[in-house]
Amino acid sequence: MSANVFLVPIDPENFDRTVRSAVDLTEYDDRPDDLADLDEARLWAVDDDSGNGSTFERMSEGDLLLFYHDGEYLATGRVGTTFEDEDRWVSSTFWTAFPTTRVYTVTDFAAVSAPKRAVNAIFDYSKSYTPGFMRVADSRVNADLSSIESAIDHYSKRNA
Numbered sequence: 001m002s003a004n005v006f007l008v009p010i011d012p013e014n015f016d017r018t019v020r021s022a023v024d025l026t027e028y029d030d031r032p033d034d035l036a037d038l039d040e041a042r043l044w045a046v047d048d049d050s051g052n053g054s055t056f057e058r059m060s061e062g063d064l065l066l067f068y069h070d071g072e073y074l075a076t077g078r079v080g081t082t083f084e085d086e087d088r089w090v091s092s093t094f095w096t097a098f099p100t101t102r103v104y105t106v107t108d109f110a111a112v113s114a115p116k117r118a119v120n121a122i123f124d125y126s127k128s129y130t131p132g133f134m135r136v137a138d139s140r141v142n143a144d145l146s147s148i149e150s151a152i153d154h155y156s157k158r159n160a
Contacts (some may be wrong), residue, residue, distance in 0.1 A: 004135055004136075004141075005061075008069065014098055018042065018043040023041055023042070025038050025041060032089050043103060043106070044106055048149065057090030065077040075110060076110050088100065112156040113159070125140075
């Protein structure tokens with residue numbers, strides 16, 4: 001059972017295009033083999049220039065993803081398939097100014113609205129801490145992943 005949590009910064013335009021709304025892959029005969037059996041998928045990636053290759057390599061199916069932008073967590077999801085897209089098909093087909101080879105699918109997507117300080121409290125970070133793309137250290141993950149998702153969802157509904 002996976003217990004990794006990843007904090008994932010997003011570019012809203014690209015995120016809306018391929019995560020908030022699933023991509024219909026049936027229109028693309030040239031898609032990578034890793035996507036060949038999927039009719040649709042939510043797609044995201046790690047910026048190749050970020051130096052986070054080792055973090056990407058630690059991603060496993062079922063890991064928790066917490067997406068944020070501009071001081072707010074906007075969505076949760078789970079890691080589906082991870083793959084190296086050497087031809088950069090995904091980034092050149094769907095994203096603007098985001099060339100990357102380290103791609104993953106997102107499952108169990110849920111829109112949320114939780115301020116950074118609330119999520120930071122879950123992991124015992126300072127209220128103002130703003131992470132880059134990162135895996136939360138095991139010592140900071142003190143609950144199972146579904147409990148973390150539930151806490152963020154509860155906070156989101158309570159403050160809607």
